[in-house]
Amino acid sequence: MPPSNAFRWFPLALTAALLTGCTVVESSPGSTAPAPESGEVGQAADLLSDLTVAAPRSMKGYSRDRFPHWRSAGKNCDVRDTVLERDGDKVKLSGCNVVAGTWTSVYDGDVLTSPTKVDIDHMVPLANAWRSGADRWTDDERGDFANDLDRPQLLAVSASSNRSKGDQDPSTWKPAEKSSWCTYAQDWIEVKSFWKLSVTEKEKDSLDEMLGTC
Secondary structure, eight states, X not given: OOOSXXXXXXXXOOEEEEETTEEEEEOOOGGGOOOOXXXXXXXHHHHHHHSOBOOOOOOTXXXXXXXXXXXXXXXXXXXHHHHHHHHOEEEEEETTEEEEEEEEOTTTOOEEOSGGGEEEEESSOHHHHHHTTGGGSOHHHHHHXXXXXXXXXXXXXXXXXXXXXTTOOXXXXXXXXXXXXXXXXXXXXXXXHXXXXXXXXXXXXXXXXXXXXX
């Protein structure tokens, strides 16, 4: 069962102004996030050591529909709009729908100038979560996981990098931008730790290697 209590993952700060009938949101691109402090790296290493190591579970019964997303965020908007607004720079809104902005994909460094070019990646892919223990959850609990805005589970990235990643774990896929490996590993570990998902031996070794780049 997933945990019932959440600690808060704070998104990038947003400031809003009115311009030509649309709201312009100024925010720092995700790629400019400061390097983690050594204590944070140590905490990630401790969390990694506590994760359950297990072989992947069966994919029997899996479907993306078992992880309902994207949930409504009100006013005809959804969680996807929320992540686009949070992770973008100079974002323009029509109502609460994101219609323009700039996004820097931390996976490959691509700069994207249209929301239609942006994918919202699940840090821990849905199929990986299923193999790691989410097969035992209810669909409502899987929906909480798929729409989790309180941890670094959702990230605006290039469509090409997201589709290259697919449902792979860090033992078989890492971001092309090696400078993002440290943060990627910490985020992956934080999500798996909070949701009490298992890791494979190779996955754990790869995460430890990526923390070594911090």
